[in-house]
Amino acid sequence: MEGKKHIIITDDDPGIQDAARLIFERAGYMVTVFTNGEPLLNNAFELPDIFILDKQLSGVDGLDICRFLKQQDLTKHIPVIMLSASPHIGGLSRLAGADGFLEKPFKMRELRDIVADALANV
């Protein structure tokens, strides 16, 4: 839709998918949800303004997907925010080229703020 920022959220947990869609649609974003990393690795998506990516996806490490997105010309300029329950997500995200991270559990307010900051810095 005209004027709405587009977020692609990739997380295999239905609760996080649903809650994140709810939060961001209420905040005026357009939201696409993927349950695994395949569409991202196959470039089977409409280019978003930002990616939110869980580290622990079924069968794939989200950090590998982050590295992939940050290496290809098509997507390297698009911010990536990593989510994880791992305590090391900060350092690992930086190494993978992510633009931000949040350790679970987090407040949705925090996720909204980190997304807004990342979009403002583009």
Next chain:
Amino acid sequence: MFLPLVYPEDRPKLIAMIREASEKLTGIELEFRMQHPERGLQWVLMRGSYISPYDRVNASIMGSLIDITERKNFEQQKDEFIGIASHELRTPVTSIKAYAEVLHEIFSEAGNAESAALMGKLDAQVDRLTELIHSLLDTTRVTEGQLQLQKESFNLVALINETVEVMQRTTNSHRLELVHDCEEINVSADRERMRQVLINLISNAIKYSPAADQVIIKSSMDGTDATVCVQDFGVGIAEAVQPKIFERFFRVGEPDIATFPGLGLGLFISEEIVRKHGGTIWVNSRKGEGASFYFKIPVVLQKSPA
């Protein structure tokens, strides 16, 4: 001597304990690993007394060695379970929190103050659950030696002021007073972990002084170290249990104190954080006379002008 059978990593602490026992004629109690010829690496508990004749010649240790391998394996499994459970709890708690936040917003926007207030209370309880999960996870990181620090240079006094300001908003019952010897104490430390230690000590001070209305937070510097003290005027800690209060899951077992909520992890984690910074943490207290918790960490030394 059986020293060649002792696991090499554990030999220094065993030797140090035996040496101390011989100097002070004290008892010995230590857990360490030994290499069994058939069963491989085993955990043992050694308890003994140093027996020294009058002329200190031909001294010996009399005691026992107990195989505690099974207990240690069980403890390790328990720790692993706590780590896995805490890790798995994080995702559903995140979702619960999100729904609570959205419902709070919806009710507030619709002018339904009562429902919004209830959702606010739900949200606060989820925050409490989140803190418990963080504590459990931190505990497993400590026991596995995985607590990592991200150090940066900052003014410790500013961090204390900031933390106290936030915590004052959470308590109406206690006045948090600041006493600083100087305005700036530069440290190289993990800011968030230091904040965690401050929050733990201040929240304990509030919790264990329900009849008092004041907690004093002091900072000072002696040239090489910064010292922070959190003083309360509450129930105090009996001297007999003071050596145990930094142990994991330790909670004072006295009837008048046992009902205070908590898992008994805060001081355990705080001690590890301070220790990893090269510092020390200790308490001065008497039962019924409040408690002063201190921690000391190295400061960033200023270079002398040329």
